[in-house]
Amino acid sequence: MLKKIVVLFSILLAAVTTQAQTADEVYNKYFDFNKARMDQNSDLALTLGQDIIPNADKLKANTRLNFYYAIGNLFENDGQSVKAIEFYQKVAAAMPDYYVAQRALGYLYLKDVQDIGAKLNAAQSDINENKRLTRLYTIAAKKALPYLKKAQACDPTDETLSIIKSLYKNMGDTQGAATLNARLKVLSKNCVDLLDDK
Template sequence: MFKRSLIILSIIFAALTSRAQTTDEVYNQYLDFNLARLQGETDKALTLGQDLIPNVDKLKDNARISFYYSIGNLFENDGQSVKAIEYYEKVDAAVPDYYVVQRALGYLYMKDANDLSEKLNASRSNINENKRLTILYTAAAKKALPHLEKSQACDPNDDTLSLIKSLYKNMGDTQGAATLNSRLKALSKNCVDLLDDK
């Protein structure tokens, strides 16, 4: 019995170690992922990216951050907002001045605010429901605003600026609206527009 258990454990150990990928193999997967993405093979890139996720910690920091942005973008374009946000937030944590991810997060968070806005308009006759939805809308807007403002500070866009101003107006936050220009000026000092994966 002991010999049989030892043989089974040896087989299991051999199987597990043969599946472990080396750093070079993971980097090659990352290169294949990027190639598919750059060639417009989005389905293939998404599959390769999902296969890479369990071993992404074997990539160097810059490559891992670049991967997180790229896989987040693929998830966003595939309509998987929750997964996109998960990976964009990893990029935001590592490179908070990368305004491209700030814009993506801001607009993804705006989806919740937009949904709540529609519900708010429909609940005007129900005071309690309207108050509850107003609180939720304000929280969603406040979640989107810092990302939208960083994006606007680094890459000014009339639509984004209009959206920011309308959020402050909808929340009744005159102080936030009044200090917007000074915040944008301060935020514009540290902008990253490209991620280096080397």
């Protein structure tokens, strides 16, 4: 019995140690990950990035944020919006003034708004369904708006501004639309466009 326990413990220990990576190993993979991205080898970068994710805590905080943004971008470009949002959210939570992540989140959440909007247009004759979809539209729009506003405040574009105004109009939020410029001005005071990797 003791022999079986020792063998089982040895196997378990071997499995754990093969899964755990040292900080140097994680940084080596991070270097390879960045090289693959620079070489525009998205498939390899995505594979390497997914290997890094369980051990990303071994990266320094700034490096980890860069990694999270980069892997989020790879997931987004691969059509994996849910995973992209997960990593962009980590960046936005740690660096709320980094408007590049804010813009990415805003446009990813906007996809839900657009999907609900299309269903809402198709349900014009069904009063109950129209009310339900209108509520869902408002919830989705309110989720996208803070991110879009930060992006617009820091890096204004006609497209983003038009989307923001359209969301307010479609929600019937005249006060939000009327105070938009003042809020954008406040949001524009702290803008970060590059993450420090050191």
